[in-house]
Amino acid sequence: MSPFSIALAAIAAAGALVPHQSAAHGPSHGAPATQVETPFGRTGDPRRVTRTVEIRMSDDMRFTPAQLTVRAGETVRLRVRNAGRVMHELVLGTQEELDAHAELMRKHPGMEHDEPYMAHVAPGARGEIVWQFTRAGELHYGCLVPGHFEAGMRGRISVLAREEPRR
Numbered sequence: 558m559s560p561f562s563i564a565l566a567a568i569a570a571a572g573a574l575v576p577h578q579s580a581a582h583g584p585s586h587g588a589p590a591t592q593v594e595t596p597f598g599r600t601g602d603p604r605r606v607t608r609t610v611e612i613r614m615s616d617d618m619r620f621t622p623a624q625l626t627v628r629a630g631e632t633v634r635l636r637v638r639n640a641g642r643v644m645h646e647l648v649l650g651t652q653e654e655l656d657a658h659a660e661l662m663r664k665h666p667g668m669e670h671d672e673p674y675m676a677h678v679a680p681g682a683r684g685e686i687v688w689q690f691t692r693a694g695e696l697h698y699g700c701l702v703p704g705h706f707e708a709g710m711r712g713r714i715s716v717l718a719r720e721e722p723r724r
Contacts (some may be wrong), residue, residue, distance in 0.1 A: 566598040569681060589689045593673050597651055597696045600673045601632040601687035609634040614678065614700065616641035618708035625714045632689040639678040645700045645710070655699045659706040693718040 593600045612635055613621040627633055638649045648655065662668060671677075676684035689695070691718050700710035 559560075562645045591673070595650075595674065597649060597689045597692070598674075598688050601634075601689040603634070603687050605632045605689075606634045606687060607631050609636055610639045612647060614639045614641060614645040614647065614710070616643060618700070618705055618710040620642045620647070620698065620700075620710065620712045623712040625712065627690045627714060627718060628717050629690060629693045629719050634686065635676070635686045635688065636683065637676050637678055637682055637685065638683050644677065644679055644702055645705065646675060646677045646702060647684075647686065647698050647703050648687065649696060649698050649714075652695075652697050655697055655701070655706065655711070659699065660703050663703050690714070690716045692716065 583611065591600065600705065608631075610622075610625060610633055614637055615621070635647065639645045650658065674684050674686060674688060678684040696714040696716060698712045699706045
């Protein structure tokens with residue numbers, strides 16, 4: 558077994574021990590069951606959503622809109638609609654994390670994963686992510702289905718400091 562295979566097995570085993578937060582991909586009526594903390598934010602409480610942003614995904618390998626602006630501390634519901642005929646997803650992260658994850662997906666296209674900062678959306682369906690953006694800076698989102706990210710299916714989120722006005 559290669560070191561890479563061992564690392565993947567360890568990640569899979571660790572993931573099996575953590576309860577998954579399915580509310581990130583569908584409607585929720587209460588607080589999230591599992592709180593996930595990342596460098597780019599945390600699982601949002603649906604009761605504290607300050608606004609909902611509609612994002613369209615399409616087979617032209619684009620998100621509409623491809624740029625968002627939020628405030629640090631804001632909890633946003635990202636409602637994604639797949640207007641295409643193939644599976645798409647929206648994954649939040651830093652550029653480095655998305656690049657690394659996209660590379661892993663190219664090597665293991667059947668790899669399953671379900672995190673609260675991801676929405677996998679079947680053709681013609683909808684999904685959502687409720688996320689609290691905790692730090693000012695630049696974040697990104699992308700579709701990591703093999704080939705989609707490379708074809709330009711990505712977007713950018715500007716997270717403004719609390720005192721800056723939202724554009």
